[in-house]
Amino acid sequence: RRGAARVPDPAAQAGAAPPTHQQERHQVVKKYLQKVKSPPEEDCTICMEPLGGPSGYKGPGVGPVSKAESVGRLTQCGHQYHFQCLVAMYNNGNKDGSLQCPTCKTIYGVKTGNQPAGKMEYHVIPHSLPGHPDCKSIRIIYNIPPGIQGPEHPNPGKPFTARGFPRHCYLPDSEKGRKVLRLLLVAWDRRLIFSVGTSSTTGESDTVIWNEVHHKTEFGSNLTGHGFPDPGHLDNVLEELRAQGITEEDALVEK
Ligand SMILES: [Zn+2]
Ligand SMILES: [Zn+2]
Numbered sequence: 001r002r003g004a005a006r007v008p009d010p011a012a013q014a015g016a017a018p019p020t021h022q023q024e025r026h027q028v029v030k031k032y033l034q035k036v037k038s039p040p041e042e043d044c045t046i047c048m049e050p051l052g053g054p055s056g057y058k059g060p061g062v063g064p065v066s067k068a069e070s071v072g073r074l075t076q077c078g079h080q081y082h083f084q085c086l087v088a089m090y091n092n093g094n095k096d097g098s099l100q101c102p103t104c105k106t107i108y109g110v111k112t113g114n115q116p117a118g119k120m121e122y123h124v125i126p127h128s129l130p131g132h133p134d135c136k137s138i139r140i141i142y143n144i145p146p147g148i149q150g151p152e153h154p155n156p157g158k159p160f161t162a163r164g165f166p167r168h169c170y171l172p173d174s175e176k177g178r179k180v181l182r183l184l185l186v187a188w189d190r191r192l193i194f195s196v197g198t199s200s201t202t203g204e205s206d207t208v209i210w211n212e213v214h215h216k217t218e219f220g221s222n223l224t225g226h227g228f229p230d231p232g233h234l235d236n237v238l239e240e241l242r243a244q245g246i247t248e249e250d251a252l253v254e255k
Contacts, residue, residue, distance in 0.1 A: 022061060025095065029086050032099050032108040033072030036080055044071075045103055046085035055082035062087045074099075077106040094152055098245075107245035113211060114152040115191035116160065118144030122181060124173050130220070131229025132172035137219075138181055140169040144194060144208050153196045155206055160196045162208040169215040176234045182251035183241045187213060192244050213240045 039051035047056030054068035062084040070083035079101050090099055098109035122140045129137050143166040149158050171177040187193050195211040198204065214237060218227030241247075 025061075025090055026066060026087055028097055028109075029083070029090050029099060030072075032075055033083065033086070034075055036071040036073050039071040039080065042080070044080075044082045044085055046081050046089060049082075051080060051082065055084040057082070057085050057088045059088060061091050074101050074106065074108065076108065077101050077104050079103045105243065110190065111192070111245040112190045113192040113195060114150075115188075115194040115211070116144050116147055116162075116196060116208060118142065118165075118194075120185070120188045120193070127219075129170060129172050129228040130222070131231065132174060132177075134174075135177070136173040138171040138173050138177060140171070140181070140184065140215075142167045142169070142193065146208075149196060149206065158206055160206045160208060161204065163199075163202075163204070165208075167215075167217065168219075169217055170219050170228070171216070171234075179248065179251075180234055180237050180241075183238070183246050183248070184213070186246050186250045187241060187244060190244075190246070192246075212244065213237060 036051075042051055043049060044051050044055070049056035051071050055062075055070075066083050066087070068082070068084055071080055072083045072086065073080045081102075086099065089102065094112055094114060096110070096112040098107060098111045100107050100111060120140065120142055122138055125137050125139050127137055128135065144162045145165070146160060146162045149156050149160050153160065171180055184193065192211060193213060194208050196206065197209050199207050199209055214226075214233070216226055216228060216230070216233065218224055221227055222229070
């Protein structure tokens with residue numbers, strides 16, 4: 001059972017799902033997998049048990065539909081896991097129809113987050129950012145009010161705080177800056193800009209926090225390190241968005 005603790009019990013968070021939900025979730029995971037008849041002599045990196053033996057996951061929500069010995073290969077990246085381990089991982093996430101390979105982070109389907117409800121607005125301001133003297137600037141305004149955590153958050157039913165809103169962020173109004181803006185709009189729709197968790201700066205828990213995509217919150221100066229100039233910033237943000245599964249193609253489709 002050494003690996004069982006690595007996969008948190010989904011029933012403790014969401015209540016035990018009826019069998020129909022279990023079957024749907026198995027179907028979601030199944031469509032990204034090819035069945036492996038003779039597994040390699042490697043450990044499953046989710047449960048740390050050999051792929052040649054049964055899944056080490058012992059919690060509820062995976063049993064009735066598949067055998068503990070079933071092993072699958074993710075279709076794009078080729079990484080292999082116990083089928084039940086992947087289902088347990090899926091059950092423990094947002095259950096949004098997407099799956100992310102825990103080894104190489106390849107995203108299957110469309111990844112969404114747990115950003116609370118709020119508003120994203122932007123407009124062009126007639127001033128240049130340090131390092132971008134040839135163009136105006138884009139100001140993004142995020143506003144998220146405090147509220148009650150939903151089932152997708154760390155402590156469902158408990159309130160969360162929202163500090164420092166509205167939060168203002170800046171991009172150069174250049175071709176690349178506008179591209180970043182388009183992708184940020186997609187990220188907002190997919191609830192990936194903010195999350196609910198523990199602030200790394202204040203240590204406060206159950207509060208709205210930034211989620212993996214860096215923003216510049218200072219305009220004319222760079223006292224906090226979150227300002228301009230920063231020549232690599234736009235490329236870094238594009239890379240962070242790509243890691244969330246968002247590319248230029250997504251912006252064109254959703255426009
Ligand atoms: Zn496993
Ligand atoms: Zn992979």
